[in-house]
Every structure is written in structure tokens, then in C-alpha cells.
Amino acid sequence: MFKIRNIITISDYVTIINIIFGMLAILLHDFRFIYISIVFDALDGVVARKTNTVSDFGAELDSICDVVSFGVAPAYLIYHYFDSTVVLIASMVFLIAGALRLARFGILDVKNFIGLPIPAAALFLCVVTETFLKYGIASNYSVSFFAIFSGILMISDIDYIKYPKKPFLAIFGLSIVLSLINITEPLFLCAILYVLYGIFNFKK
Amino acid sequence: MFKIRNIITISDYVTIINIIFGMLAILLHDFRFIYISIVFDALDGVVARKTNTVSDFGAELDSICDVVSFGVAPAYLIYHYFDSTVVLIASMVFLIAGALRLARFGILDVKNFIGLPIPAAALFLCVVTETFLKYGIASNYSVSFFAIFSGILMISDIDYIKYPKKPFLAIFGLSIVLSLINITEPLFLCAILYVLYGIFNFKK
Numbered sequence A, B: 001m002f003k004i005r006n007i008i009t010i011s012d013y014v015t016i017i018n019i020i021f022g023m024l025a026i027l028l029h030d031f032r033f034i035y036i037s038i039v040f041d042a043l044d045g046v047v048a049r050k051t052n053t054v055s056d057f058g059a060e061l062d063s064i065c066d067v068v069s070f071g072v073a074p075a076y077l078i079y080h081y082f083d084s085t086v087v088l089i090a091s092m093v094f095l096i097a098g099a100l101r102l103a104r105f106g107i108l109d110v111k112n113f114i115g116l117p118i119p120a121a122a123l124f125l126c127v128v129t130e131t132f133l134k135y136g137i138a139s140n141y142s143v144s145f146f147a148i149f150s151g152i153l154m155i156s157d158i159d160y161i162k163y164p165k166k167p168f169l170a171i172f173g174l175s176i177v178l179s180l181i182n183i184t185e186p187l188f189l190c191a192i193l194y195v196l197y198g199i200f201n202f203k204k
Helices: A010-028 A032-050 A056-081 A085-107 A118-134 A140-155 A166-180 A185-201 B010-028 B032-050 B056-081 B085-107 B118-134 B140-155 B166-180 B185-201
Strands: none
Touching (some): A010 B056, A056 A118, A085 B010, A118 A140, A118 A185, A166 A185, B032 B118, B118 B185
């Protein structure tokens, strides 16, 4: 009656935790759940490789959960906080670009990422918005600009490194933790640096 | 700079219209956009076959857009209209079951659907909720029941026919149109009949 149980592995449960936090971000209107989703999104790949449970089903599920946590959730939240037509259009652009990015990633087999990965785009958009809100400099237009800008980066051909070096990962992890208690500045810097890194390293 | 243009086909644009309406349902809190998404979801398959543009990219994009329009949108809307913890849990169950259903569909190659298809589950949940609201008989518990019930059907092994016969399609199309002007009863009947059809035809 429920044969699907036979194909779900331990790493798929980690992916499900990712979508749960993504949906919580939407239902409870809180950017911070998206940062937690990013951690579980990184973990599911690690768990899949360590437990030898990499599967086509897992890859499919991953893309499906990523569009919720990193596509719909940021797009929804910016519209929730800046209820205007221009932000509605920008959030659509972000979501569509994210969906295209995920579908392309699903059919390519590459060493590096082509185009800004959707979790990074979500992180960038969310942390910039949160930080701008904190300093009272956020507006419909600035948020729309960052949504469209990160959307364009996702569907671009710019190369992004897949696995940052360990010291950077430690700084990034700490920045995520700090962002949960509303200290968003370190995460803001990490996101900006990663986005710019790809742009300035891009050849042709 | 944007090589992704080379892989996007005409049917993928139809899929993008599906996700746009799904996101509008979320942002503007309106079930009816989900019904329009269902029409475009059916159309993209037809267009892909007619124009010979069936592709792995298109299939990936389709799953990614479906989880937004038929997973997140209904789950979000029931929580929006029935803001309670039990509905929050039920909407999570619905979304997770939908994500699992889509990931399984993505790796199977079958003539019939195994498990209630996610657009049908979304239609069922939305039209039952809308109709119950209209008659003043909706409650946190009834909505949660239908969300969990349709979630379980999605991950079950129950067979559902893929292409209903033409007369039924015409009735269904008309019911969709009527639901847009708030006459939800015919669509309510279609949804209930399709859901029950699978259950009563199920062997073992």
C-alpha cells in the first residue's frame, strides 16, 4: 500500500527537514527559517555520500524541496514585507529564475556550479533585505533590484565553486548562528563576497 | 552569458505560466489561481508532445513548478484561512506527501499514475475547502482531515488513470470555468468522483 517507503533513505529525511523549515519561513513570515534550511540542504548531500544513499529519487526530491525553501520562501517574504506591484513582479522574476536554475542543474553533470546556486541566491536576497530593514534603508526598489539581480545571476553562465574551503565554512556556520539572534552583518558579508567572487572570476 | 536560452522550449514557457499562477494564488490568497495553474499544467504536456519538445529539462521544470502551484499554494492557503496549529501540521503533511509524490513520479516510467497526482490532490483540497467555506461548514478539523487524507492518497500505491475520456474532460473544463465565478459545486463533484474512482478501483 505504501511501497514508497522502500525508496526513501536517511538522506531524504534530511531533505524533508529542509522543506519543513522552508514552509515554516512562509507560514510564520520569518527569514531565519530559510537560513536553517540552507544548513539541512548542505547536510543532505553529506549524509547521502557518507551513507552511500545517493539516488535519482533523492536528487529529484532535493530540487523539489529547494524550490520551496529557496525560491518560494524568499519571494513570498519580500512581498509580505514590501506589499507593492514592483516587488510582486521582482519576486516572480526571482522564483522563475530559481526554477529554471534548478531544472538546469538537474540535467547537468558538472564540477562547479553554473549560475549562482539557488540557496546562495536566497541567502543573498534574504540577508540583504533583513540587514537593510534593520538599518531602515530598505525600499520597494532596493529589494526589487536585489531580487532581479540575484535572479539574473542564477540563470547566467557564471561559474561558482561548489565546496568552499574549510575555514570559510566555519566562518559561514558561525555567521548563520549569529543571524538567528538577529546579528546579520557577518552573514551579509559572506553572501556579498560569494556573489562578487563569481562575478569577478568570470572569464568572457 | 545566458546559454540557458538554448534549452528552453515553447512548452517550458507554458510550464512557467503554471508557476506564475501558483505563486499568484499564494501572494493574493486566492484558490482560483490554482485552478488556472491546473489548466496550464495539462497544456504544457500537450504542447510538448505536439511540438516534439519533450525533454529532461522540461520534465524537471514541470516537477519544480508543480510543487509550487499544487503543493505550497494549497498548503499555504488552508493555513491562511484557518490559522491554527492543527492546520499547520496538516498543511506540512500535504506538502511533504506532494513532494515525495513528485519525486517518485520523476523516476518512474508508468502508464497510469501511482498515487493521486498532485494537481488532483490540490484541486480536491482547494475545492472542498472553498465549498465548505461557502456553506459555512468548514472547520480546522475538517480542512486538516482533507489535507492529510489527500496527502496519504498521493503517497499510496492506488492507480489513477492518466487521461480521462473526452466527454469527461469537457465537463471538467466547464467546471473549472464555473469555479472561477464562484460556482464551485460542479468542480467539487468532479474532484470527489476522481478521488473515489481510484479508491474503489484499487485491487489489493
